[in-house]
Amino acid sequence: MLSPVPVNAQVAAGPWQARQWFWLSCGVFGVLGFGSALLGPTLGDLAQALAITLPLAGSIRSGRQLGQFVASVGCAWLGAKLSTALLGLAGFLCYSAGLLLLLLPVGLPVAVLAAVLWGLGQGGLHVVCNAEVVARMGDQAPRHVAQLHFWYSLGSIAGPLLVYLCRLTGHWGAAYALAAGTMAVLGSRLFRHQATPVSELNRAAKPRLPIGLAVLAAPMVAVSAVNMMNAGLADWSYQNAVLVAAAGPAAATAVTSAFWISVAVGRLISVRLVDLLGTGPLLVGSAAVATLGTGGIVLWGPHIPSLTAATALAGLGIAPLYPLVTALGAAATDSPTTAAGVLSAAAAASAALGPMAQGFLGGGQDGGMVLVAALALPLVLGVVLTVRQDRARKVTLSGAH
Structure with missing residues (x-):
């Protein structure tokens, strides 16, 4: 219940x-x-x-x-x-x-x-x-x-x-x-x-009893994918620009800075957009923007201006995903601290594994950004299922009252 x-x-x-x-x-x-x-x-x-x-x-x-x-x-x-x-x-x-x-x-x-x-x-x-x-x-x-x-x-x-x-x-x-x-x-x-x-x-x-895998499975998929994306872009954007686009220090720094600035701007904007659009539409839209951005990084990698724009677009999309998915996942349980801990553990594990896997995939030729782009599939799936679950929960609660 x-x-x-x-x-x-x-x-x-x-x-x-x-x-x-x-x-x-x-x-x-x-x-x-x-x-x-x-x-x-x-x-x-x-x-x-x-x-x-x-x-x-x-x-x-x-x-x-x-x-x-x-x-x-x-x-x-x-x-x-x-x-x-x-x-x-x-x-x-x-x-x-x-x-x-x-x-x-x-x-x-x-x-x-x-x-x-x-x-x-x-x-x-x-x-x-x-x-x-x-x-x-x-x-x-x-x-x-x-x-x-x-x-x-x-x-x-x-x-x-x-x-x-x-x-x-x-x-x-x-x-x-x-x-x-x-x-x-x-x-x-x-x-x-x-x-x-x-x-x-x-x-x-016991903490695990009121939570249940069925409740947190979709948010766990979403936060794992987005945190692996975030860690990969944070750790490999600079080297990817150097290896793929032959960027100098200034240009590679600009690519990396574009990511971090867009994350900050995206989170600031999301504070307003969540009231205007609602949490569900904002999450789905952000996942779509992140998908476009990470795909653009792979497709336009050799062109520095396009790579910078795609990296910024990925940052904008990624920015609100972890906070909002965590909010919905924790709200779905009667122990928000337990739920937030489970989601945080999944995110931490994925952030530790992702950049290492990118290094192996890149093989010194690129930043392994194909993995970041491929993560769009579980990200979108996890976000859509989390939003559907949240809507069903609210309908159930309103019916109970």
């Missing part, structure tokens, strides 16, 4: 508390995006500080990915047993501790452990904030989730810029310390009180 997502009592009690909570969540997501963009520009600095080679420093990124995956699985398992306040507190403590520990020159094993802690915090906070928006905002959740992820994009853009400014002062590690300190302040304010009440029934139940 389907159950409506509970609305938090604090939201019903006063709109000011709801707005304050939501903007704090946006701040947390901004710091998550900011932190996620720190590792790339500082990987060489970390390798030098730890006295290791640059290839070995890549294990720090692997450690963070592992932490994110474990946190997502943990939230999926514990989401119906523990309050989101406890999960959120654990998340921001791991996040801040991991970033600060990473700055200590204590060798690679401790650095990898720090990265795992960082990833645990990153993954846990990502799941908890998404789930709480769904639990608190009801029918307005898709718009608010889209806005939440727009702040993540803003943070991702700001991260490398702040690293550059910190490096000018001779203290690149200050960017890590700033992210850790800001998260500690925001997280402690956001999770001071228990958020969504957990009923005694949900505490006694």
Whole structure:
């Protein structure tokens, strides 16, 4: 039997508390995006500080990915047993501790452990904030989730810029310390009180029972496909432009920047479009745009202006898909935290596997973008089925009332 997502009592009690909570969540997501963009520009600095080679420093990124995956699985398992306040507190403590520990020159094993802690915090906070928006905002959740992820994009853009400014002062590690300190302040304010009440029934139940594969199968297909697309474009757009279009550093950077800027713009626009068009039509339209963009990357790869335009089009289409599919998937269950954790784990696993598969497919000749284009099929299928499932759920709930 389907159950409506509970609305938090604090939201019903006063709109000011709801707005304050939501903007704090946006701040947390901004710091998550900011932190996620720190590792790339500082990987060489970390390798030098730890006295290791640059290839070995890549294990720090692997450690963070592992932490994110474990946190997502943990939230999926514990989401119906523990309050989101406890999960959120654990998340921001791991996040801040991991970033600060990473700055200590204590060798690679401790650095990898720090990265795992960082990833645990990153993954846990990502799941908890998404789930709480769904639990608190009801029918307005898709718009608010889209806005939440727009702040993540803003943070991702700001991260490398702040690293550059910190490096000018001779203290690149200050960017890590700033992210850790800001998260500690925001997280402690956001999770001071228990958020969504957990009923005694949900505490006694096993998390997997009220969820069910039938409910989350379609959203899992969609988020896995879109996250694999996103990771592939993020990691391989630069090299693909160099290999296929013989692009120089400036042109290859422009292609990569076109993707990230279009993702940020797409998420900002989606906040408005979700009210104008509705979540379902926006999702289907975005999947179609992403399909056109990724297909264009393969077809027009040797032509730099066309490649740049196709990459930007793919970013626009991809931008709202993960937030909105997560909102619909989590709303389909009586435990949004568990559902968001399951979807986040699927997304994290696909993001780890996709770029590696692209490397093998490309074989040093291109960026393996044929895989990104092929992912359009499961993406469209997952999105269409998720939208149909959401409509059926709403009809069932309205009939029950």
